[in-house]
Amino acid sequence: MSIDAMGGDKGPAAVVAGLAYFFEEEPLAKVILHGDEAVLAPLVEKRRLSKRVTIRHAERAVTMDDKPAQVLRNSKGTSMLATVDAVRSGEADAAVSCGNTGALMALSMLRLRKAEGVNRPAIACLWPSRNPNGFNVMLDAGADIRADEDDLLTYALMGTSYARNGMGLTRPRVGLLNVGTEEHKGRAELKVAHELIGAAAEKGEFEYIGFVEGGDLPSDRVDVIVTDGFTGNVALKTGEGTARLISDALKESFTYSIWSKLAAAFAYTSLSRLKKKIDPRNVNGGVFLGLNGTVVKSHGGADAKGNAAAFKLAYTLGQNRFADKLAARVASAATLPQDILHEGEPVPTSGQEGEQN
Numbered sequence: 001m002s003i004d005a006m007g008g009d010k011g012p013a014a015v016v017a018g019l020a021y022f023f024e025e026e027p028l029a030k031v032i033l034h035g036d037e038a039v040l041a042p043l044v045e046k047r048r049l050s051k052r053v054t055i056r057h058a059e060r061a062v063t064m065d066d067k068p069a070q071v072l073r074n075s076k077g078t079s080m081l082a083t084v085d086a087v088r089s090g091e092a093d094a095a096v097s098c099g100n101t102g103a104l105m106a107l108s109m110l111r112l113r114k115a116e117g118v119n120r121p122a123i124a125c126l127w128p129s130r131n132p133n134g135f136n137v138m139l140d141a142g143a144d145i146r147a148d149e150d151d152l153l154t155y156a157l158m159g160t161s162y163a164r165n166g167m168g169l170t171r172p173r174v175g176l177l178n179v180g181t182e183e184h185k186g187r188a189e190l191k192v193a194h195e196l197i198g199a200a201a202e203k204g205e206f207e208y209i210g211f212v213e214g215g216d217l218p219s220d221r222v223d224v225i226v227t228d229g230f231t232g233n234v235a236l237k238t239g240e241g242t243a244r245l246i247s248d249a250l251k252e253s254f255t256y257s258i259w260s261k262l263a264a265a266f267a268y269t270s271l272s273r274l275k276k277k278i279d280p281r282n283v284n285g286g287v288f289l290g291l292n293g294t295v296v297k298s299h300g301g302a303d304a305k306g307n308a309a310a311f312k313l314a315y316t317l318g319q320n321r322f323a324d325k326l327a328a329r330v331a332s333a334a335t336l337p338q339d340i341l342h343e344g345e346p347v348p349t350s351g352q353e354g355e356q357n
Contacts, residue, residue: 001315002092004083005035006061007099009301012036015098016043018307022315023052025308029315032086034058034079058082062099064300068106075107084111087293093318096285096310098298105143105288105297112293115327120144120151121290122229123297124162125236130220137163137172138217138225141286142233152176152193152226153200154330158289159224160206161326166287166317169223171205175212177227177235186211197226204329285310287317290330294323 003019005012012035019031030052033040037057044053058079062071075081080099086092088111097104105121114121122140129136139159140147147155156174163172176194178186183194194211201208212222217235227235254264284306288295294317298310317323 001029001311001318002032002083002086002095003034003311004079004095004097004099005033005040006058006079007064007097007104007300008298008307009064010303012039013043014302014304015307016040016047016049017304018302018311019049019053020047021304021308022311023049025312026315030054031311032056032083032092034082034086035061036079056082056086062103064100066100066103068100068102071100071103072106072110080104081107081111084108084293084295087295088112093321094294094296094314096296096298096307096314098300098302098307098310101142101286101297101300104295108288108291108293108295112291112295115290115292115323115330117330118154118158118290120147120154121288122155122158123232123286124159124289125232125286127217127225127236127239129218131223132220133167133169135167136217136219136223136225137167138227138232138235139289140227140229140232141236142229143288145228145230145233147189147228149189149192149196152189152228153196154290155226156197156200156206156208156224157204157330158326159226160204161322161329162287162289163223165320165322165325166313167223171207172223173207173209173221174201174224174226175209175216175222177225177231178211178213181211181213183211193226285313287313289326292323292327294318 005015008014023029032054034056035058037055040055044050044055059077062078062080080097080103083095083097084107087095109121121143123143124137124139125141126135127138128134137159139155160172160174163169174197176197178190198208209222212225216222217225254260284299284302286297294314296310296314298307
């Protein structure tokens with residue numbers, strides 16, 4: 001696995017600390033760590049990770065303020081570029097960075113290229129839910145604010161592959177996010193996507209449950225929620241903010257008086273379970289889907305445990321050769337929209353196509 005140690009708000013210390021947590025769960029994993037060697041070497045040595053971490057010196061780092069276009073022109077020597085290039089060369093099976101999202105997506109698209117049949121890559125995130133595994137998958141979470149009907153179909157196929165390989169779901173349930181569940185609601189492209197995804201369900205080996213609403217994001221009636229990047233990103237940020245609001249409100253309520261503190265002591269076990277359930281660190285890691293390689297974006301403000309979750313996700317997908325499986329699934333269904341739209345029309349035989357007078 002290849003990791004950019006220089007991105008993120010908390011700096012390299014949080015990345016290396018996250019590696020320590022990650023290695024406790026994955027004793028056979030090894031990592032290439034990109035960044036300033038003078039900074040990284042003492043951090044790695046302090047946690048006794050030298051035997052499992054190879055440090056690759058990078059002179060520069062991509063900052064959160066850098067614009068993607070600027071990064072593309074001046075990426076040479078950066079830890080982010082080196083992290084992605086390790087996947088491109090086959091030296092690593094997955095890349096992780098908690099740096100600038102736009103820059104990471106731009107560099108990933110430049111160096112890894114889009115998989116065959118993918119027009120717009122997507123970011124898939126995990127959403128806490130009532131499902132037995134505790135999560136749903138939502139995409140796109142902000143890679144591209146636009147998405148037409150063909151893009152939404154591709155997202156459904158990619159999300160299904162992610163749920164199958166990353167979460168162990170044999171036949172994921174897919175829903176298309178809309179303003180209502182009635183078939184007449186929504187924009188024109190949503191209505192067309194509704195038909196395309198439904199027709200692709202059998203070939204794609206998933207169950208399409210139709211339109212879902214915002215209230216279904218944490219529900220147990222769906223596993224994969226498909227939407228455009230603008231809507232998905234707003235939903236994601238709203239969910240994160242709501243989780244923080246609930247956490248802060250509970251903390252304030254249970255520290256208000258001596259009686260509330262006493263009540264908190266009695267409810268400690270239940271409160272701990274709730275805190276773990278809504279803790280965004282447990283679902284940290286957005287996967288870039290639709291590229292010829294696995295790239296995971298860790299949250300810019302992630303601490304050690306948050307980064308460890310992203311590392312675990314990337315490692316699992318890399319071990320499962322997820323990028324290859326996803327590319328094969330999307331490529332095999334690349335002509336599906338045309339097949340559906342032209343269903344019932346006569347298809348010329350190969351001989352008829354090739355005849356010349």
